[in-house]
Structures are given as C-alpha cells and as structure tokens.
Amino acid sequence: MNSTMHRLMNTIYTHRRSRYLLYALLATTATSCEKKGFTYDNIIATPDETNYTITDTLTVDMRTIQLDSVITSNQATLLIGQKQDPSFGKITAGTFFQLKLPANTLETKALYDSLELLIKPNGFVYGDSTTTQEIQVFPVLEKIQPSTDNYYLYNTSNFATGSTTLGTFNGIIRPNVDTLLHIKMSDAKGAEIFDLFKNKADEVSSQNNFQEYLQGLALQAGTNSTLVNGFQGSESTVIMRLHYHLDGLDVEKKYIDFTLYNPQVQFNRIQADRTGTALSSLAPGVDGLLSDATGNSTFIQAITGVVTRIDIPYLKSLPAVSKYFKLIQASLVVAPIAGTYNDYQLPYRLTLCAANNKNMVTDTLPDPVNGYAQYGNLVIDNMLHEKTAYTYDITRYCINEINSTNYTTRGLVLIPSAYDARTRLDRTIIGDQKNKTNRIKIQVYYLSYK
Structure with missing residues (x-):
C-alpha cells in the first residue's frame, strides 16, 4: 500500500x-x-x-x-472612505459618476445662492460609525467609460481628477438616521454654473456639451476618514443641487438638480495597502x-x-x-x-x-x-x-x-x-x-x- x-x-x-x-x-x-x-x-x-x-x-x-479585478460598475452603490483593517490592511474606497444636465432654465430675476451635493446613506458601514468621516469632491478630467474591449468598470479602474476639491464633508454620519448627507460645494464653481445657465451658454445646451464641461465627479476619502460608508446610487439619491432665489419683495427660493446620469459607468475604486499584514506578499x-x-x-x-x-x-x-x-x-x-x-x-x-x-x-x-x-x-x-x-x-x-x-x-x-x-x-x-x-x-x- x-x-x-x-x-x-x-x-x-x-x-x-x-x-x-x-x-x-x-x-x-x-x-x-x-x-x-x-x-x-x-x-x-x-x-x-x-x-x-x-x-x-x-x-x-x-x-x-x-483576483485580478472585481466588477464594481452599475451596482447602484457608492462606497467612500478609508479604514485601517488589522488583517486586510488600509482599505480606501472612492466613487466616480456622471451628472445629467437638467432641462431647467433660469428666470430673469434669478440670483445665485449656493451649490451642494446630496447623497443618501444605504446603511452599510465598514468600521466604527461613531468615528469621523471626511469626504472630498473632485472634478473628473476624463470621460468615464469602459475600455474599448470591455463593458464594465472595476475596483482597479481609475480616471484623472482635478487637484482642487469642489467640496468637503467632515463629520459623523449616522447611517440609520441621516436620510441625506449634504456636502457644501465651491461657491466659485456654483456661480460659474449659474452664469452658464443665466447666459444660455453652449456648455449647458446639451448633455454632450455639459459632459465636455464637467466630465463627472469623484468622491474620495479625506485624510481624516476612518471608515467606509455606503450610499445609494440612483437618479433620486445622487444630486448636485444649485440653489438660487428670485429677487423681489418676497424672496422665492428655488433650485436646479443635476442627477446621476448613465448609471452603467458609475463605479467604485477600491485600493488595499496590505503592508504589515499576513497578506503583505499576496499577489x-x-x-x-x-x-x-x-x-x-x-x-x-x-x-x-x-x-x-x-x-x-x-x-x-x-x-x-x-x-x-x-x-x-x-x-x-x-x-x-x-x-x-x-x-x-x-x-x-x-x-x-x-x-x-x-x-x-x-x-x-x-x-x-x-x-x-x-x-x-x-x-x-x-x-x-x-x-x-x-x-x-x-x-x-x-x-x-x-x-x-x-x-x-x-x-x-x-x-x-x-x-x-x-x-x-x-x-x-x-x-x-x-x-x-x-x-x-x-x-x-x-x-x-x-
């Protein structure tokens, strides 16, 4: 035997x-x-x-x-933040998406107020939900799209972003209490977009032109981020909102919404630095x-x-x-x-x-x-x-x-x-x-x- x-x-x-x-x-x-x-x-x-x-x-x-890569596009989910995991290493998550040009026009008496990004928590938390979350908003400088021989975007996909933030959130997110997260965005950018609408500029005359002007947004973890949060990724839960009011005796507050566009190319980029863990040599x-x-x-x-x-x-x-x-x-x-x-x-x-x-x-x-x-x-x-x-x-x-x-x-x-x-x-x-x-x-x- x-x-x-x-x-x-x-x-x-x-x-x-x-x-x-x-x-x-x-x-x-x-x-x-x-x-x-x-x-x-x-x-x-x-x-x-x-x-x-x-x-x-x-x-x-x-x-x-x-694994070489994992599909993360078209999953109706935004993952944002970073977490130092003692076994899996430093995990960093960020999300990329495009925005839809609204059909609204601005009234003659419209005056700019502010610009913000609204996202809705989906309840998922990786880490301690009582600790600080920092989310930064950057403009995307390339067209978000799969490679010519593929239909998907992956956890390893990436696109160039601007070096200056368009907005920042720094605080605690209560995933089962907070219905919407409000991220204050740059007034300079908000006023710029407002003027484009006010002047009926070419940049806001069509979806294609608008995407040439603003290829998309990337939400990434700031240095103070200590956990990863999940958010719903749909047209009704990802909104860039331009606030304005009408000048007159009675101030009338109004807004224009830029919603999530083309969900097929919304994806999450996930990075892992496994230094100092048992998986440090995993390839x-x-x-x-x-x-x-x-x-x-x-x-x-x-x-x-x-x-x-x-x-x-x-x-x-x-x-x-x-x-x-x-x-x-x-x-x-x-x-x-x-x-x-x-x-x-x-x-x-x-x-x-x-x-x-x-x-x-x-x-x-x-x-x-x-x-x-x-x-x-x-x-x-x-x-x-x-x-x-x-x-x-x-x-x-x-x-x-x-x-x-x-x-x-x-x-x-x-x-x-x-x-x-x-x-x-x-x-x-x-x-x-x-x-x-x-x-x-x-x-x-x-x-x-x-």
Whole structure:
C-alpha cells in the first residue's frame, strides 16, 4: 500500500449499523458513487461485511487567492472612505459618476445662492460609525467609460481628477438616521454654473456639451476618514443641487438638480495597502498564499479581490478503501475564527463555487433540495463564538471529483454572492484544519463492502 493510501486508511473510522439503517440510506439517497457492475441487492444479508463509514479527517488544502479585478460598475452603490483593517490592511474606497444636465432654465430675476451635493446613506458601514468621516469632491478630467474591449468598470479602474476639491464633508454620519448627507460645494464653481445657465451658454445646451464641461465627479476619502460608508446610487439619491432665489419683495427660493446620469459607468475604486499584514506578499496568480503561511487561516474580502480556495487532494483515492464503494453524503463546514468578526460584518451569503486550476469559477454548487446556489446557511454564535459557521452539502461535488479526469477536476472557491461581492466590504477569516481556535471540517459518509 503506497503512502497516500496508508494515510487515507488511517483517517477512517467505521461504525457498524443495522440492516434497517442500510436499507434506509439506500432508499433515500439519490446521488451515489459506486464501482461499475456492482449493486447492493445481495449484501444486506451479510451485515458483518458491510460498513457504513464516516470519515472527517480527509486532508483539506486551503489558500488565499488574489483576483485580478472585481466588477464594481452599475451596482447602484457608492462606497467612500478609508479604514485601517488589522488583517486586510488600509482599505480606501472612492466613487466616480456622471451628472445629467437638467432641462431647467433660469428666470430673469434669478440670483445665485449656493451649490451642494446630496447623497443618501444605504446603511452599510465598514468600521466604527461613531468615528469621523471626511469626504472630498473632485472634478473628473476624463470621460468615464469602459475600455474599448470591455463593458464594465472595476475596483482597479481609475480616471484623472482635478487637484482642487469642489467640496468637503467632515463629520459623523449616522447611517440609520441621516436620510441625506449634504456636502457644501465651491461657491466659485456654483456661480460659474449659474452664469452658464443665466447666459444660455453652449456648455449647458446639451448633455454632450455639459459632459465636455464637467466630465463627472469623484468622491474620495479625506485624510481624516476612518471608515467606509455606503450610499445609494440612483437618479433620486445622487444630486448636485444649485440653489438660487428670485429677487423681489418676497424672496422665492428655488433650485436646479443635476442627477446621476448613465448609471452603467458609475463605479467604485477600491485600493488595499496590505503592508504589515499576513497578506503583505499576496499577489494575483494561481498560487496565492497557503494557509500555513498565514497563521493557519485564509481570508475573504471579495471587493478587494481576496477569496479562499479549498482542495481535497485525496478525495479521488477514497473508493480504494474497499472492494466496493458507494458515496452517500458529504458536507463541508467553514468556521470563521473567533475574535476576527467582533467589529466586522461577516458575509451573510458565502457562495461555494467550483473552479479550475487557474482559479476560474466554472459553476456554483447547487443546493440539493432547490437547485439554487448554496450560500452556507450562516449561523452566528454570539455567546461563545465556537459554533459560528457556514455549512454546505458537497455530495455531488465529491462524486464528480471521484469520477473526474485531470481536465475536469475542480477545486472549491468561497466568495460572497455576486451583488455583495461588488458592493460591500464584508470580510471573514477562516481556520484551516490546524487552526487552534476554529477549524474547517469535512465529513464524508459512504457504504463499503469487503
């Protein structure tokens, strides 16, 4: 017996079960893996030779992977701010968008008052919401658009901005109380735009001309920013408002709204400086960082491109433990490490996907009951932090792997659902099999006949 099989055999413990249990398992199991030409029709009469086996010590290889980029455009979400995360590094978020030219015209007696930017919090916070947020507004100096060979903009996309701010907010945002954030903008810029309307200038005669004049706005974190806030990104929740009044005996206050335009090109730029963290040497590529190089743990924060890959290298050898073999069920339990999520939001939905040897996702693992993607059924143990876990049914995956070839073999990748991965900074750190606090667990149930 070679060393691989020797290790595999040493990981297995066997539980004898009654004839009734075997009948029940065989009757209720829709998916199986058994050796060709063999059935269990004649073996129930000899239960001493039939084993119902559970193995929970199959080797699991884990690593943290850095994706090249993540789509962040057209997600109706603005992310702005910066946060020093002890595990993921300094995370900086900024957003870019275009503005729509309104159809309004100015009355003869109109007089300029002020210019402001209005944005609406969506409730998302990465960091302590009681700390200071500083948001700076800059003019964009290039046309915001995807590259000629692409349809999307990414967390790595960027466009030149002016060096002088058009406005600044510095204070505390109450994400579940404040309905609108008011950012005072430059009166010089406001008066300039007002005069363009008053004079019916070419710059405000059409949307194209207006975009040549003001390509867009970029909202970026100021030096006093200590957290990242999320805001709604729609025509009704992102507004540059020009205030004016009509001169006369009774002052009549009025305004013109420039709303979000072309949401397909609104995107969030997310940067990560991982200096001084366990991920400092993480770079894009198929290798990533093995869990034993990062404290027996792996990391997930999808919008910064960080995901976890899982492989079960000896799974394909499992049928060799006996003459005849039938896989009944397999499950995977992924455990966030206690103490790493006290002040951070865990991804509510963590998708388990199949990926090839280049870390390209080829499919999501379906729920065996409803056929939809599995999100892990997160349970949070707020008391002891011992049972917080995502749980997955990997029966079909294991069967496919046992029958796979070098071309069709797949690993597993853990990544939040597509929308969450593109709009939130939720993160988790999970333990490998050697982690002292919380460990990943795999259980495989099978029938074998000697």
